[in-house]
Amino acid sequence: MKIATWNVNSIKARLPNVLDWLKEASPDVVLLQEIKCVDEAFPELEIGDLGYNVAVHGQKTYNGVAILAKRPIEDVQRGLPGDDTDVEARYIEAVVGDIRVASVYVPNGQSVDSDRFAYKLGFFGRLRDRIGGLLDQEEAMVIGGDYNVAPAPEDVYDPDRLDGTVCYHPDERAAWRQIVHLGVTDAFRALHREPGRYSWWDYRGRGFETGQGYRIDHLLLSPQAVDRLDDADIDIAPRSQPKASDHTPVWCAIAE
DNA sequence: ATGGTCGCGCTGCGA
Numbered sequence A: 001m002k003i004a005t006w007n008v009n010s011i012k013a014r015l016p017n018v019l020d021w022l023k024e025a026s027p028d029v030v031l032l033q034e035i036k037c038v039d040e041a042f043p044e045l046e047i048g049d050l051g052y053n054v055a056v057h058g059q060k061t062y063n064g065v066a067i068l069a070k071r072p073i074e075d076v077q078r079g080l081p082g083d084d085t086d087v088e089a090r091y092i093e094a095v096v097g098d099i100r101v102a103s104v105y106v107p108n109g110q111s112v113d114s115d116r117f118a119y120k121l122g123f124f125g126r127l128r129d130r131i132g133g134l135l136d137q138e139e140a141m142v143i144g145g146d147y148n149v150a151p152a153p154e155d156v157y158d159p160d161r162l163d164g165t166v167c168y169h170p171d172e173r174a175a176w177r178q179i180v181h182l183g184v185t186d187a188f189r190a191l192h193r194e195p196g197r198y199s200w201w202d203y204r205g206r207g208f209e210t211g212q213g214y215r216i217d218h219l220l221l222s223p224q225a226v227d228r229l230d231d232a233d234i235d236i237a238p239r240s241q242p243k244a245s246d247h248t249p250v251w252c253a254i255a256e
Numbered sequence B: 001a002t003g004g005t006c007g008c009g010c011t012g013c014g015a
Helices: A011-025 A044-048 A115-135 A170-180 A187-191
Strands: A002-007 A029-033 A053-057 A065-069 A073-078 A091-096 A099-105 A141-146 A217-221 A229-234 A250-254
Touching: A002 A011, A002 A099, A002 A141, A002 A217, A011 A044, A029 A099, A029 A141, A044 A053, A053 A073, A053 A091, A065 A073, A065 A091, A065 A099, A115 A141, A115 A170, A141 A250, A187 A217, A187 A229, A187 A250, A217 A229, A217 A250
Parallel strands: A002 A029, A099 A141
Antiparallel strands: A002 A250, A029 A065, A053 A065, A073 A091, A091 A099, A141 A217, A229 A250
């Protein structure tokens, strides 16, 4: 089962790109972030025509996550537990076949001294609690999304200069490791040792053209999923297309 | 140049 994660930065603005990639890559499950629309506005018909079922947790203008799957999507749960006052649509979870999947959009954090950065660290803590609880079920699980953190120096284009800035701050990397230390595995890094493989390039400063990227989109696998991990990679082709998202898909293949 | 470019939606905010 091929499972991908992709921050599309508006599903409406990106629909031609998304449809092209679904046809080209034919993933079984796609975990989308930043769809930037309410549930009713999600282009379910166009995506359904390609054979996908859809589960959406949308929001007007900002955020929004969704799951696409060729098989039925069961036991859908919307929202990350742990803070009843958090109304931002950043988490959706479901079961597809024998694998539990989730699409996560971790807050960007804006700047290190902002309230949004504190919200980001709090979100990481809640995500850790959720993943810890799910691990107790001892099932195959893939938690994919835009984590908005590059875990290690090899995951950013200039680690010395960027250290301490948003998406590569020591507190964010520690929050990431706290999740990893629960016992989940970064699927891409489990199979690739090479540095300089990125999933996001800032529109500003023409980051893609100048090679200034970050690896911030990840698939975290439970041990039961890692045992079945056949392949994983980052597909940078969609990032070079016209009207591209600033993120590109990351995928893994789990044996049936 | 503490900038740059997108998307949303109509003014500036979030990323």
